[in-house]
Amino acid sequence: MSNRDWGKFAHEKALEIFLASQECLMAHSIRAVEKHIQQCRFTPASVGYSIRLFVRKRFAAEVRTQAKAFIQEHRADIVVDADIGIEYQRRAIAHELGHILLAMYRYRQGETLARQSSQLIEDACDIFERDLCKRHHNYYCDPANDHKFLFPSLDGHIVGPSA
Numbered sequence: 001m002s003n004r005d006w007g008k009f010a011h012e013k014a015l016e017i018f019l020a021s022q023e024c025l026m027a028h029s030i031r032a033v034e035k036h037i038q039q040c041r042f043t044p045a046s047v048g049y050s051i052r053l054f055v056r057k058r059f060a061a062e063v064r065t066q067a068k069a070f071i072q073e074h075r076a077d078i079v080v081d082a083d084i085g086i087e088y089q090r091r092a093i094a095h096e097l098g099h100i101l102l103a104m105y106r107y108r109q110g111e112t113l114a115r116q117s118s119q120l121i122e123d124a125c126d127i128f129e130r131d132l133c134k135r136h137h138n139y140y141c142d143p144a145n146d147h148k149f150l151f152p153s154l155d156g157h158i159v160g161p162s163a
Ligand SMILES: [Zn+2]
Pocket: 095, 099, 121, 122, 125
């Protein structure tokens, strides 16, 4: 590619990544849980812990739950139903992040790492889900936070053409 082509490539990729990032639900919370697990060293393999998110059609119909976490020593996968709407997808992901955290803490106490399910754990994950999501909600509702994610340093920069 010529230098001019790389510029065109960069414009196109910026748009593509911007659009794709809107599908990365709860990305900051997922990264924060990864970081917490990495820092707490719950398992020997947790130094590079990663959480992957999969959005799957008909998942709720097949598994009878809106989302589910598959928890391993080095990684967790969260699968969420594609058709429950963005708000409930985000809430379900928060709930599953609660399962991952609880599983890690219980694993450290000698329990199995597999996603556990009891009324006690479900209640705790519901609390985690509602607290975390409500904190996000309150944060974005607060006018004091309106401009924290703007880039005034880029005044004058013109973005490439839209798709
Ligand atoms: Zn649950």
